[in-house]
Ligand code: HEM
């Protein structure tokens with residue numbers, strides 16, 4: 001790890017962000033107090049997590065994939081024409 | 083589904099040249115992208131009038147509950163629900179999307195990237211025809227027995243799924259069918275836009291020479307295409323629940339009502355960026371032209387748009403903070419929601435930096451663009467409060483949310499639309515609009531708009547819940563102070579609506595009798611200003627070649643302060 | 654209103670479009686449009702899959718009491734048919750590359766027939782399930798089954814119609830390159846329809 005001030009600062013920011021994220025995401029499970037969640041089972045919660053993940057990853061992955069594919073095609077077509 | 087693909091195959095073959103055409107071929111069944119753009123635009127404007135009329139009816143009811151509304155009649159609770167539901171649906175699906183994306187996308191993309199027409203012209207025509215049918219189905223739904231659907235534009239089940247609850251047996255199904263058709267129409271249009279931009283650019287136009295507005299419309303379309311699938315799935319399931327006796331969303335039959343929210347908002351949040359980005363593009367064009375300066379940070383704006391697009395897929399659950407999702411999940415979405423305001427803010431900063439030090443000309447399009455920046459800022463900033471789930475527990479479903487999204491949607495849809503129309507009018511119709519009337523219209527819209535929605539933040543903070551037809555029934559909300567705020571907002575709305583007649587008059591008067599417009603009245607760089615106005619079929623007499631980016635204004639050492647994209651370097 | 658007034662209002666005149674230089678896009682428009690369309694389709698199916706996972710997680714008994722099991726074996730055979738048809742399409746493209754048009758058209762036709770068999774067997778299966786009392790409204794189990802499998806079936810049908818229509822490309826006198834590029838978009842659709850089936854089969858029948 002570099003010792004210059006910029007490197008250290010970056011590192012500190014990273015740790016802070018990480019801690020805050022953990023803090024935010026870990027703690028509030030005790031606040032589960034609304035009317036609807038009483039009936040929700042652990043499995044349903046798990047299914048919601050899983051599908052949330054699927055729905056987040058799929059579109060981004062597909063768009064990035066298509067862009068990379070186009071980029072590769074473009075590069076190879078440039079190589080062909082010289 | 084098959085038909086779409088079939089149409090794609092067809093269009094790969096070249097279409098034949100146009101000859102003397104009848105009125106029908108020329109204006110109704112045309113495959114010309116400009117005519118289709120106009121069709122979308124005029125349909126969208128008519129729908130906007132209907133949406134505005136609905137708003138007038140229910141705001142009058144809120145200000146003077148129980149009294150007969152002039153030009154409408156009595157608004158009872160059921161009618162009130164029907165009015166707000168369809169107002170929201172119309173403004174989002176039948177005004178914002180067709181005007182901002184379909185109309186200007188159709189009209190501008192081929193002209194700005196320098197090609198003859200869309201890549202799939204017949205697909206394009208089919209897209210408008212389906213859209214028209216969808217609008218007619220929606221209008222039909224107001225007149226069936228039981229009346230139009232009244233379960234809010236978000237259409238949460240079980241209310242929306244069971245006819246015995248919503249009391250609009252056919253209204254609900256027709257509403258759903260209309261939304262479905264509208265989505266199909268935009269899928270066809272969207273495929274066209276992206277493919278055209280990808281494959282039909284004028285020679286020499288690299289990725290970084292594409293005008294921002296074309297980029298933005300394309301990013302918006304891609305966001306739409308990638309997010310709409312789950313909503314279509316949900317809509318089909320809801321339709322089954324309504325008509326075929328299934329219970330996907332009905333807890334008593336083993337279904338899960340939260341599932342609908344999951345699927346709906348997965349589309350719903352990207353959707354707000356779908357309508358936001360085109361207007362951002364329109365504003366970028368206008369601001370550079372009227373400050374005679376190079377756009378500040380072309381690439382930055384582009385990358386922030388990509389960032390917004392990516393992030394918009396991971397924020398949707400902020401609409402469900404109080405709906406019963408796992409609070410741990412809610413917190414992840416708090417973080418992403420607040421993150422997404424960063425790229426948006428950065429985009430706005432780029433626009434402000436473009437203005438800084440420019441020689442600004444306050445023409446009407448510029449006024450609209452500046453008005454957009456100011457008011458959208460308020461909308462974005464209040465979104466950050468809502469994004470914090472702890473605050474949202476109080477604010478959710480209150481008039482604070484209403485004020486928030488109207489400070490985003492009104493600038494985007496209405497202000498953005500007027501900015502674009504006043505800016506491109508000379509090219510669209512070959513005549514200039516009347517500046518004085520235009521300015522009257524601008525101030526007559528902008529001031530009442532703030533008078534209408536600023537007070538709603540106040541009543542929202544006072545605890546006023548949305549979707550209630552008559553607040554005087556609730557002792558805490560019936561106080562004269564709150565009622566006078568409501569009346570103030572309603573009066574503002576009526577003034578706002580009245581000023582639209584100035585625009586309508588000006589629009590048609592200028593169209594037929596306005597001053598003839600020069601080829602390039604604003605001295606802009608982009609390609610659409612090089613063709614005659616209105617542009618002929620096939621657009622460019624000679625295919626242009628591109629030598630530079632679209633924002634070379636006030637280049638040192640040049641006589642003129644603009645440098646059109648198609649001029650060779652020595653010209 | 655007089656037409657003459659409108660004549661030059663929205664669009665003035667026209668431009669001669671002959672002698673335009675031909676563009677050479679990196680990806681042909683038909684293919685590109687189809688790829689975008691398929692992105693939407695993938696999201697549509699992932700919406701259905703999400704619904705399946707969430708509703709199923711909320712129920713204790715799966716399948717619910719009194720509902721029939723799904724015919725795993727016969728559908729496995731059906732799956733095989735579909736996969737073979739994708740290979741047939743692949744072969745057909747290979748033959749086209751080598752300029753063997755008759756062979757290519759035979760394999761194309763074979764793929765269509767296999768797809769058709771898949772649909773017929775599915776239909777037979779549905780009839781039996783209906784006789785066992787599994788309907789759209791009998792339970793969410795049945796509803797989800799008919800929804801997901803039906804959505805896929807509709808896609809198979811649409812793609813088959815397209816492929817059948819595409820068959821005429823073999824009959825017209827054209828270079829094999831044009832045939833190949835004209836057929837490519839619908840073949841991509843066919844690959845998609847075949848490719849998504851094993852996932853749905855695993856999800857709905859096996860687990
Ligand atoms: C810039 C960052 C933004 C943030 C952080 C944000 C945040 C939020 C949050 C948390 C809610 C849910 C409030 C509730 O229901 O309790 C909300 C509602 C809403 N927002 Fe935003 N928003 C932003 C931008 C936008 C934009 C650009 C638009 C429109 C183009 C928009 C349109 C809406 C709409 C329509 C609703 C209400 C939906 C309904 O329940 O009917 N927002 N916003």
Ligand SMILES: [Cu+2]
Nearest residue numbers: 351398400401
């Ligand atoms: Cu949102």
